[in-house]
Amino acid sequence: MFGYIRPLVPQMLVCENELYRAIYCGLCRAMGKHTGCASRFTLSYDFVFLCAFRSAVERVSFTVEKHRCPVHPFKARAMANDNPVFTYAAGAAAILNAAKLADDAADESGRKRAAARLLSPAAKSIRKRAAGLDMLAESVQTRLTELSALESDGCASLDEPARVFGDLLGNIFAHGLTGNEERLSRTVGAAVGRFIYVADAADDAAEDAKSGTYNPILRLYADLDPASLFETKTVMDHTGRAHTKPRLRTDIAESIYTAALGDLIRLQNALELIDFSRCQKETAGIVKNTAYLGLPSELRRVLALPD
Amino acid sequence: MKDPYTILGVARDASDEDIKKAYRTLARKYHPDNYADSGLADLAEEKMKEINEAYDAIQKMRAGTSSDSYGAGGAYNAGSAHTSGDFARVRQLFNMGHFSDAELILNATPQSERGAEWNFLKGCVLLQRGYLYDAQKYIDTACYLDPSNQEYAAAKQRLRSQASGYGSPYTTTQYGSGCSGSDLCTSLICADCLCECCGGDLIRCC
Secondary structure, eight states: OOOOOOOOGGGSOHHHHHHHHHHHHHHHHHHHHHHOGGGGGGOOHHHHHHHHHHHHHHTOOOOEEEEOOSSSOSSOEEEEOOOHHHHHHHHHHHHHHHHHHHHHHHHOOHHHHHHHHHHHHHHHHHHHHSTTOHHHHHHHHHHHHHHHHHHHTTOOOSHHHHHHHHHHHHHHHHTTOOHHHHHHHHHHHHHHHHHHHHHHHHHHHHHHHHHTOOOHHHHHTTTSOGGGGEEEEEEEOTTSOEEEEEEEOHHHHHHHHHHHHHHHHHHHHHHHHSOOTTSOHHHHHHHHIIIIIIHHHHHHHHTTOOO | OOOHHHHHTOOTTOOHHHHHHHHHHHHHHTOGGGGTTTTOHHHHHHHHHHHHHHHHHHHHHHTTOOOSSOOSOOSSOSSSSSSHHHHHHHHHHHHHTOHHHHHHHHHHSOGGGOOHHHHHHHHHHHHHTTOHHHHHHHHHHHHHHOTTOHHHHHHHHHHHHHHTTTTHHHHHHTSTTOOOHHHHHHHHHHHHHHHHHTTOOSSTTO
16 A cells, blocks of 8 residues: 555564564465455555554454565465455555546546556455455545545645545454454554545645645645745655655654654543453564554654754 | 614524524624625624624623623624724633534634644634544644744644654563663562561662
């Protein structure tokens, strides 16, 4: 999806990091098995988090074995074996990617639309293999339609579209669960979805200003001079390389960061109500590290704020 | 002065909800902005004033405080259409919990009069709805426009301190400060004191 939901690796226990990598490889393998080889290219950290979270809530333990794979043909890697959580995550990823692509093909312009059109037959065939999730597909479609309506209206709020995307992810996190687990997972998914939307908007703000594409942050700050919104800053990518790019100026970035932490309190409140005492210890560690340390750190990176 | 119920066109025994509805419909209808280009704004303003006074009067009567004079303080007073009186009305509505009414007035304020206080109140209304990102923007703008105002600074500080609580259950239980040696000593001494108070003893030597 977007890849903003990742753990803060230096603060993980070694056993947690090992399991995290095994879940990553396991999900990739499961996607190959359930939704076809092409779907493996859409693997993202966000869905790895979904796997860790769902297995913690459903108390599914991962078993790890070493396998070779096409990307790493020489050295066998530890991979988590397929389980119902992976099957679900692969299906949900297929649905979301296919719907997003169809949406881009209809809404976007230029290169993004051409790419979306080129990929849509592949997405359709992947989507067809995600069996038994029609209800979810329908709700994802509804939310995306709602979102593009807000965007074409030029909605001058960051909260409103973020909430719609939050609802979408809340559905994905909660699908198939019941009772309190369903409610808590929905709340967690919604908070994660809002976070992804805000991080993505902040990440793209400078580019969107240049190309004239809709961006909720640009609309919210429409009363300021558009040229004054950005400063040239150094941004680290995930491999630790530095890039010099225009980013939101520091006071606006700080303001968005503070609001995001205030919003994440809702995630914290939900996580505090989930019983992690009976699930695999490492998965609970991955979920907490990602939520409490990974998300703030990722947003600071996107906003080019110092640690 | 005319009967406030007649002005709003409602029966004397109408519910609060109906009165509010009638008031809102009229306020929207006679808003001076609707008349800006027809040159009738002054008449609309007068009408608006009458409506506001009637609404205030009914509210006061129903709250049990009888009032002889229909005091000012309506949303759209005569003179300059949007003085600080508007915002007093917004605050009043806000305190009574009528957030959507407060927002209605705020959204009707023309661009040119959206100063620090407008931004602050807009932020408060959004906050009430749980819109944190939008609220943050408006409250920051209020602080920027009027850096010396204590109220705005306090609101900004509240948002910040709320945000600083994020991640605390994790960082304090697992990593970060945790329980250092000196904490342990302090806790033990405290526990000892408490035991002694109750007649017991935890640490024999002290």
